[in-house]
Amino acid sequence: MRVIRNEIRRLRFEHGEMTQQALAEKIGMTRQTINAIEQGKYSPSLEAAFKIASVFGQPLEAVFHYSAE
């Protein structure tokens, strides 16, 4: 099974405990979609993934990891 994992929850915590709502507003998504991404229930588009990484000032691979289980 192919899985895309992410570090968004940790990065939010490290960035002043940023809320899901705050992150969602920065990248033009809903809070529920950020929650779904964090829980692995939704894989964002490449554009959205880059936007998320940009908010945290990280390269894409530091935020998202791909693994084939």
Place this chain on the structure above:
Amino acid sequence: MLLREMSFQEKRAWIAVASMGLIYGRYFWSLTMQGGRGPFGSLLATVIQLVIVQVVLTTIAAILNPRDAQAAEDERERMIALRATRVAYAGLSTAVVCACFFGALTPPIVFKTNSLLFVLVTAEMLRNICQIVQYRRGVCA
């Protein structure tokens, strides 16, 4: 708690499924009891009831969480809606073929209208249920 997890679009899907299930369910049940024929007035009353119930419930949902209600659809919501529409179209096509096969598209006109309405309601229910399933289970590209 569960309501807080839901986006406004998911709430709308739940409202549509619940209201259509109850209101059209009651209408089609009474129609079945009447041998498949009913006055046009009851159909009109059913549609008006549905519109009122959906407007009221959607307005309440928007008032309870205006920020979610004002948010534009994002890519996940658009993908869910597109997938649900694809499934509903397949359901609609199948239902139309079945309706034709069983001869529902013959007069009298009231029966014809109700058969088409039933097909349409089934497709709309399918679309909303598909949305809810994707919101609950998650969606992958």
